[in-house]
Amino acid sequence: MNPFRDALHAEWTKLRTVAGTAWLLATTFLLTVGLSAVSAATVTCDGTRCGEDPAKVGLLGVMAGQAVVAVLAVLAVGEEYGTGMIRVTFAAMPRREVVLAAKATVVAAVTAAAGVLAVLASALVALALLPGHGFTPANGYADLATAATLRAAAGSVLYLVLIALLGVGVTTLLRDSAAAVGAVLGLLYLFPVLAQVISNPDWHRHALQLAPMQAGLDVQATIDVAGQPLSPWQGLGVLALWAFGVLGLGGLTLRMRDA
Amino acid sequence: MPGRDSFLYLVRAEWTKLRTVRGWVVGLALAAILTVGLGMLGPLGSQIACDHVNGAAISACHVTGPPHDATGQEVDDESTFVHRTLTGDGSITARLTAFGGKYFPSGGGPADPTADPTAGMADGLQPWSKAGILVKNGTTFGSAYAAVLATGTHGVRMQYDYTHDTAGPAVTVGSATPRWLRLTRAGDTLTGYDSADGTTWTEIGTARLTNLPRNVEVGVFATSPDFAVVKNSFGGSATNTGPSLATGTFDQIAVTGQSSGAWTVPAIGSAAAGDGGPGAARGPEAVAGAVPSAGGGFTVTGTGDIAPSVPDEGQGKTPESALAGTFGGLIAVIVVAALTMTSEYRRGLIRVSLAASPRRGRLLAAKAVVLGGVSFVVGLAAAAIAVPGVRAVEHSKRMYVYYASTQAEIRMVIGTAALLAVSAVFALAVATIVRRGAAAVAAVIVVIILPYLLAVASVLPAGAAEWLARVTPAAAFAVQQTVIAWPQVRASYTPTNGFYPLSPWLGLAVLCLYAAAAYAVAHRQLRRRDV
Numbered sequence: 118m119n120p121f122r123d124a125l126h127a128e129w130t131k132l133r134t135v136a137g138t139a140w141l142l143a144t145t146f147l148l149t150v151g152l153s154a155v156s157a158a159t160v161t162c163d164g165t166r167c168g169e170d171p172a173k174v175g176l177l178g179v180m181a182g183q184a185v186v187a188v189l190a191v192l193a194v195g196e197e198y199g200t201g202m203i204r205v206t207f208a209a210m211p212r213r214e215v216v217l218a219a220k221a222t223v224v225a226a227v228t229a230a231a232g233v234l235a236v237l238a239s240a241l242v243a244l245a246l247l248p249g250h251g252f253t254p255a256n257g258y259a260d261l262a263t264a265a266t267l268r269a270a271a272g273s274v275l276y277l278v279l280i281a282l283l284g285v286g287v288t289t290l291l292r293d294s295a296a297a298v299g300a301v302l303g304l305l306y307l308f309p310v311l312a313q314v315i316s317n318p319d320w321h322r323h324a325l326q327l328a329p330m331q332a333g334l335d336v337q338a339t340i341d342v343a344g345q346p347l348s349p350w351q352g353l354g355v356l357a358l359w360a361f362g363v364l365g366l367g368g369l370t371l372r373m374r375d376a
Numbered sequence: 377m378p379g380r381d382s383f384l385y386l387v388r389a390e391w392t393k394l395r396t397v398r399g400w401v402v403g404l405a406l407a408a409i410l411t412v413g414l415g416m417l418g419p420l421g422s423q424i425a426c427d428h429v430n431g432a433a434i435s436a437c438h439v440t441g442p443p444h445d446a447t448g449q450e451v452d453d454e455s456t457f458v459h460r461t462l463t464g465d466g467s468i469t470a471r472l473t474a475f476g477g478k479y480f481p482s483g484g485g486p487a488d489p490t491a492d493p494t495a496g497m498a499d500g501l502q503p504w505s506k507a508g509i510l511v512k513n514g515t516t517f518g519s520a521y522a523a524v525l526a527t528g529t530h531g532v533r534m535q536y537d538y539t540h541d542t543a544g545p546a547v548t549v550g551s552a553t554p555r556w557l558r559l560t561r562a563g564d565t566l567t568g569y570d571s572a573d574g575t576t577w578t579e580i581g582t583a584r585l586t587n588l589p590r591n592v593e594v595g596v597f598a599t600s601p602d603f604a605v606v607k608n609s610f611g612g613s614a615t616n617t618g619p620s621l622a623t624g625t626f627d628q629i630a631v632t633g634q635s636s637g638a639w640t641v642p643a644i645g646s647a648a649a650g651d652g653g654p655g656a657a658r659g660p661e662a663v664a665g666a667v668p669s670a671g672g673g674f675t676v677t678g679t680g681d682i683a684p685s686v687p688d689e690g691q692g693k694t695p696e697s698a699l700a701g702t703f704g705g706l707i708a709v710i711v712v713a714a715l716t717m718t719s720e721y722r723r724g725l726i727r728v729s730l731a732a733s734p735r736r737g738r739l740l741a742a743k744a745v746v747l748g749g750v751s752f753v754v755g756l757a758a759a760a761i762a763v764p765g766v767r768a769v770e771h772s773k774r775m776y777v778y779y780a781s782t783q784a785e786i787r788m789v790i791g792t793a794a795l796l797a798v799s800a801v802f803a804l805a806v807a808t809i810v811r812r813g814a815a816a817v818a819a820v821i822v823v824i825i826l827p828y829l830l831a832v833a834s835v836l837p838a839g840a841a842e843w844l845a846r847v848t849p850a851a852a853f854a855v856q857q858t859v860i861a862w863p864q865v866r867a868s869y870t871p872t873n874g875f876y877p878l879s880p881w882l883g884l885a886v887l888c889l890y891a892a893a894a895y896a897v898a899h900r901q902l903r904r905r906d907v
Contacts, residue, residue, distance in 0.1 A: 156834075156836060156840075159837055170835070177830075177836075184826065188815060192812075199722055199813075293715075294813050294814035295813030298821075299710065306703070306821070307703055310829065311417055314700040315422055316422040
């Protein structure tokens with residue numbers, strides 16, 4: 118028997134049979150599509166080069182949806198610590214890093230599934246609404262359904278998956294759901310607030326390059342790509358470094374620490 | 377020693393629970409450290425524009441900031457002022473017979489400054505173009521004054537000492553509808569009047585200008601603020617600003633009292649010559665000045681403003697930027713507040729707590745009192761350290777910090793403490809309802825911080841941002857605002873620029889409403905539910 122496949126199966130059963138999972142995935146979808154639709158319905162472009170990036174407008178909801186994804190990922194690990202189930206799990210599967218890898222894989226997979234649906238729906242709403250709000254060829258937006266838009270949408274799904282991995286990693290480190298949610302949302306939301314008060318242009322740029330959310334969302338840039346702090350895939354790469362870095366650290370402490 | 381079922385006893389029990397869990401004490405300490413430490417990052421990661429030239433640090437650089445008046449309030453004080461000296465008490469009366477202006481409709485300045493300085497300008501007054509009579513303590517920048525003036529669209533008004541503005545009759549002054557204006561001085565008290573015919577006078581208001589010397593300058597003036605075209609674009613707004621001109625024609629000018637010397641009349645272009653900047657002599661400033669007109673009057677053309685000035689990004693730091701770390705402190709407090717309830721459920725302690733205190737509502741109240749009180753104290757201490765601490769760093773880096781009155785700074789510090797306290801109670805209530813720490817923490821963080829981020833740093837337009845800053849718990853951050861949205865100055869007063877649509881305490885009240893509603897639901901649920 119392949120131990121990873123067993124672990125995967127066990128984790129999938131756990132995640133599937135917890136009542137919260139379906140609710141959280143549904144909330145992820147609703148929040149993402151809802152906020153994206155609000156933003157696509159309110160942002161208008163009143164002239165040439167009005168500066169708005171249609172992909173960022175249409176996929177704004179990812180900023181809200183990621184919070185629910187973080188909760189889902191945190192609960193997948195944190196609830197096991199909270200209920201003491203983790204000791205049973207590790208007794209059954211003593212290779213803890215395999216358990217962590219399986220957990221991360223399962224959480225990433227369900228996030229990807231919900232993310233594809235949410236991002237697809239947001240993109241369709243935006244493609245329907247934005248041309249009516251001045252995002253027209255006359256204002257310099259030739260065609261919204263381009264390869265760059267596709268990259269922004271695919272990148273947004275990957276972004277949500279990486280947020281989920283970050284959540285799994287942080288919770289493995291902290292072993293408490295509430296503290297882990299606070300830490301993940303702090304990591305995501307505090308950087309942009311701080312970047313606002315840092316006026317040194319170099320430091321400001323570095324803060325935006327380092328911030329998991331700001332860097333990761335660079336993948337949504339479709340206009341003025343060169344003017345962004347990072348190129349789209351570099352930005353997502355920074356988030357991936359955060360996610361896999363914390364996940365690795367979590368795996369390391371998992372091995373060395375008592376459960 | 378209070379009795380076992382007294383509320384004080386419960387509060388003491390909750391306080392004991394809070395202070396004996398190491399993680400929670402660490403969390404509260406972290407709240408204070410984050411609030412102060414993250415606030416410090418702002419000035420540490422900033423530099424003033426003149427600090428570095430071409431990447432090389434220069435030491436001989438000191439920023440005095442924008443010009444300000446005697447209190448420290450940043451002001452604009454630029455006008456064309458035809459004046460003479462008045463000694464002691466007296467009055468000035470003048471009739472404004474014509475009032476018009478010019479501006480660049482697309483914003484910005486003249487396309488070709490070497491040509492006609494007014495080429496490309498369209499006729500029209502700005503809403504706050506001003507022409508009227510002025511009593512001023514000398515002609516130095518920022519000195520005390522009182523004025524009765526006509527505006528572009530805001531009627532006749534009395535204004536004094538830059539920040540004070542009293543509305544008079546809402547009339548539009550023009551050649552068909554001239555207006556009489558009068559200011560009288562009696563000691564430190566100046567009284568403004570206006571009249572349609574020069575015989576029946578209506579008082580607009582009075583001003584007390586303390587320490588006004590015996591000799592003051594009195595006369596007629598005109599000025600007109602910049603015209604700006606604001607374009608919202610990603611991550612903020614771009615403003616295209618350009619000068620505008622206002623021209624007022626006065627006659628029947630009469631000064632009573634002891635007045636000596638002739639009128640000092642600024643010649644056309646004298647302001648531009650005084651400015652000395654390249655291009656100034658060829659911009660609209662070049663046509664500002666005054667010429668005598670029929671009946672002993674003057675035609676006065678001015679550009680600029682006599683009003684408070686609004687903080688401009690890049691020139692300095694606002695006092696509230698010292699409290700940027702509040703967001704970090706907020707997250708830590710929310711986590712601790714949620715945990716104090718959810719951990720009782722997790723460990724089954726809730727059954728013991730409720731067995732000891734069968735009146736369940738009182739248990740929730742005791743927790744709220746302890747958490748609210750502790751969060752308030754932590755927030756107060758952190759803000760009271762962060763504000764002067766950050767300011768010290770800013771001053772050591774020779775940055776300019778915008779003026780805020782002492783009351784505004786005290787309100788900002790106490791408001792931050794209240795913000796943390798109310799958020800803690802909010803998080804406690806939500807945690808009682810959902811009984812899951814992670815869900816409660818995420819919900820409270822998302823409803824408080826995400827709307828703030830969307831309002832100040834996202835693609836949402838100003839209208840949607842103001843709506844968010846009005847109806848979501850993020851409205852509470854208004855309590856930290858010290859910059860003032862002056863009604864008599866046109867500027868971009870959006871959340872992105874640090875201006876909230878609600879007043880400070882009203883904004884905090886919005887968060888209180890959310891917390892109270894959540895508390896009411898939590899109270900009901902706790903009493904009705906099995907544990």
